[in-house]
Amino acid sequence: MSFNQEFDEHSAWRQAQAARLQGLAEWLEARDLLDPGARERLEQLRHQLRSDKVMVAFVAEFSRGKSELINAVFFAGYGRRIMPASAGRTTMCPTELGYDADVPPCLRLLPIETRLQPQSLLEWRGAPDQWERIDLDVNDPGQLARAIEKVAEVRRVTQDEARALGFWHDEAPEDNPLVGPDGLYEVPRWRHALINMAHPLLKQGLVILDTPGLNAIGAEPELTVSLLPQAHAVVFILAADAGVSKSDLAMWREHLAPAAERRDSRLVVLNKIDTLWDELSTPAYIEAQIQRQREASAQVLGLSPAQVIAVSAQKGLLAKVRDDGRLLTESRLPDLERALAQDVLAQRRTILVESVQAGLEALHAQVEQHLHARGRELDEQLQELEALRGKNSTVIRQMRLRIEQEQAEFDASGARIQAVRSVHLKLLKEVFALLGSTRLKAEMAQFAAALKQPGIKLGIRRVYAEAFDRLRAGLQQAQAQLGEVQDMLGSTFRELNTEFGFTLQLPERLDLQRHTEALDLIERNHLQYLGLTNLFRLSQPEFAERLAKAVLSRLKAVYEAAADEVELWNKSAAAQLDGQLRERRKTFARRIEAVHRIQQAAGGLDERIAELRQQLEQLAQDREALERLSREGVAVTEPAEAPAAAVDTRADTEMATDGER
Ligand SMILES: Nc1nc2c(ncn2[C@@H]2O[C@H](COP(=O)(O)OP(=O)(O)OP(=O)(O)O)[C@@H](O)[C@H]2O)c(=O)[nH]1
Ligand SMILES: [Mg+2]
Structure with missing residues (x-):
């Protein structure tokens, strides 16, 4: 299957999952089981499935064929x-194409002069009027291509301007732009381009x-330390006729090599193999040459030759446009598409399956x-009532009095629960303050x-270490505070369970470790970036x-995720307490009503x-149905290349999967 087909399938799967969760929400709602905790959780999962983005970045020295490869694979x-x-x-x-x-289909361009201002790219994204906008007509490929040509525009500036814009460094003279006959220097006209179009893959x-070649991307820290680390796949491209040059290697080291601990994938492409196609040589000789280039490149990058995929982007594009199957095979583009589909999409699905x-x-x-609590109340x-069979009216009246007394005692405890609640909320507020943006x-x-x-x-290094140590300490403090909240609620729950026969149980304890690890990763990304070529x-x-802005924008995402988790935990715990209190109140009303009816008409x-x-x-049936429904949520239709986690998932959901086929 091509990447495009595989991607279509991936989104169909996501949609089906989201629809299932919707069904589950409705089922719960109909049974009055969709408390705020459950609602929030389902909402988060559905949002995750719906808005899941897959970012593929193309990084290489200039003229290796990044843009051509994008044309060939996607467009x-x-x-x-x-x-x-x-x-x-x-x-x-x-x-960026998405x-x-x-937003209507358009190309937005952020002027390079914005580099003179302190805002981060993320902040500029939120200021649409600062971008130049050109509407795009996706039904007119000619117009589309002409408009997008703007990403190649340049400006001519003085040396001082070039310096101010970050294109001139006395410390690294070999990277400085060349002076033109007019004494001016050529720099990019735009800082960043966003293309918004309703292409089927982008829509999903x-x-x-x-990206542009080396140096151009080094000057934009946010790209290196935020955007690229967040890409799900980074495709690194070499040219078959040139092999691995010094600047290729610099680029590899800076942007691709430090990824061992991450779950994303790196693909290395040896492009332009058509330059080795030579009418005077035998196919076997050409093949041997391609192999030699693959091996040589792999060796320099520290990979195995199998990890280097040889293609011709240009011939692949031509073959697709002309619908020439033979040329497409020769271009080997399908090899790359398969690798992309397997690496990127299978991994994405594994992550989604695990999280759902x-x-x-x-x-x-x-x-x-x-449901268990509800069952106990009914029991x-x-x-x-069984005990009332054959009893006279005095006994029945006494029973009623007893229930009413119990009810009064229960109501009186409401104030105490409220007090616990407010202490709990106060502690929680401190946790949120520790995780907050201020x-x-x-x-x-x-x-x-x-x-x-x-x-x-x-x-x-010290500046980073100090800042990140403070952040880590803050997270640790939040964790400790959260522990206190959890302990306190835990003991309240136990008391209530003893006193009123509730079955309150704390949701699984939250561990913020994942977020501390995210901090470590950000710090490493930055030091890596600065350590190599960009320190000057x-x-x-x-x-x-x-x-600093680039660090902040990534940290914000980490802190927001942590706060969301705390919020969800809290909602789940509170919803349980509320749910059981409400259930109990209803039970009192029902018990009194039942005895009343019996008193009236014996x-x-x-x-x-x-x-x-x-x-x-009915309750027993609901419990079974719930078990089935929540298992079905991940009993997926089989992905083409089943990722390990999906297989595990299916192992204990055989019934659901069978039922589906
Ligand atoms: N022969 C041959 N030429 C190719 C191939 N892929 C790209 N090219 C050519 O190489 C040149 C550079 O390709 P681009 O796609 O612009 O390269 P890029 O990596 O995007 O370069 P920058 O945008 O400058 O960073 C163009 O003239 C392409 O036509 C290929 O597979 N074979
Ligand atoms: Mg390009």
């Missing part, structure tokens, strides 16, 4: 080149990032708890100031500012007992 359907690809430097600014239904959540499964398990436990009522910003302001000290280059840039204050007892039995029966 051949337009029957022509969409991304500009030509000899020499072509793509001058990072170009789809946002809220694919995001493609095309974990979410559903937690949900199941939570709702099951609720007790049943016993109570605190984070304050920490980062201190960090930004440290970065701007003159001569910081030597002490850079720190002498420019705007750069230090941008670097004959209602059997009917009420039968009714309770039936409710219990």
Whole structure:
């Protein structure tokens, strides 16, 4: 299957999963089981499935064929080149292709001069009026291609301007732009380009990032330390006729090599194999040459030859446009598409399956708890009424009095529960403050100031270590505080369980370790980036500012995720307490009503007992159904290349899977 087909399948699967969760939500709602905790959890899972993005980034030295490869893999359907690809430097600014239904199809370009201001790219994204906008007509490939040519635009500036914009460094003269006959220097006209179009793959959540060659991307820290580390796959491209040059290697080291601990994938492509096609040589000789180039490249990059995929982007594009099956095979483009589909999509699915499964398990436990409590209430009522059989009116009246007294005692405890609640909320607020943006910003302001000290280059590791140690300490403090909240609620739950026969149970304890690890990764990414070739840039204050902003924007995502987790945990715990209190109140009302009816017409007892039995029966059925429904949520239709986790999932969901086929 091609990448495109595989991607279609992946989104169909996501949609089916989201629809299942919707069904589960409705089922719960109909049974009055969709408490705020359950609702939030289902909402989060559905959001995750719906909005899941898959970002594939193309990184390489200039003219290796990044843009051509993007044309060949994704846009051949337009029957022509969409991304500009030509000899020499072509793509001058990072170009992101994606789809946002809220914005009309357009190309947005952020002027390079914005580099003189401190805002991060993320902040500029939120300021649409600062971008130049060109509407795109996806039904007119010619217009599309002409508009997108803008990403190749340049400006001519003086040396001082070039320096201010981050394109001139006395420390790295070999990377500086060449002076033109007019004494001016050529720099990119745009800083970043966003293409929003309703292409089928983009609509389903694919995001493609095309980048300019070395130096151009080094100057934009956010790209290296935020965007690329978040890509699900990075495709690194070499040219078969040139092999691995010094700058290829620099690029590899800076952007691709430090990825061992991550779950994403790196693909290495040896492009332009058609330059080795030679009418005077035998096919066997050509094949041997391609193999030799693969082996040589693999060796320099420290990979096995099998990890280097040889293709011809140009011939692949041509073959697709002309519908020439033989040329397509010769271009070997399908090899790359298979690798992309397997590596990227299978991995993405594994992650989604794991997360939906974990979410559903937690949900199941939570709702099951609720049903269990409901069952106990019904059982007790049943016993109570059974005991009334054949009893005279005095006994019945006494029973009623006893229930009313119990009810009064229970109501009186409401104030105590409220008090516990408010202490709990106060503690929780402190946790949220520790994870909140105000605190984070304050920490980062201190960090930004440290970065701007003159001569910081030597002490850079220490500055990062200090800032990140403070952040880690903050997370640890949040964890400790959270532990207190959990302990407190735990003991309250135990007390209530003893006193009122509740079955309250705390949701599984939260561990913020994952977020601490995310901090470690960000720190490593940054030090890696600075350690290699970009340290000299720190002498420019705007750069230090941008670097600090880049850290902040990634940290924000980590802190928001942590706060969301705490929020969900809290909602689940609170919903349980609320649910059981509510259930109990209802039970009192029902018990009193039942006894009242029996008092009135001495004959209602059997009917009420039968009714309770039936409710219990229904409850047992619901519990079974719930078990099935929450398992089905991940019993997936088989992906083409079943990832390991999906196989595990199916092992204990045989019934559901069978039922589906
Ligand atoms: N012969 C041959 N030429 C190719 C192939 N792929 C790309 N090219 C050519 O190589 C040149 C550079 O290709 P681009 O796609 O612009 O390269 P890029 O990596 O995007 O370069 P920048 O945008 O400058 O960073 C263009 O003239 C392409 O036509 C290929 O497979 N075979
Ligand atoms: Mg390009």
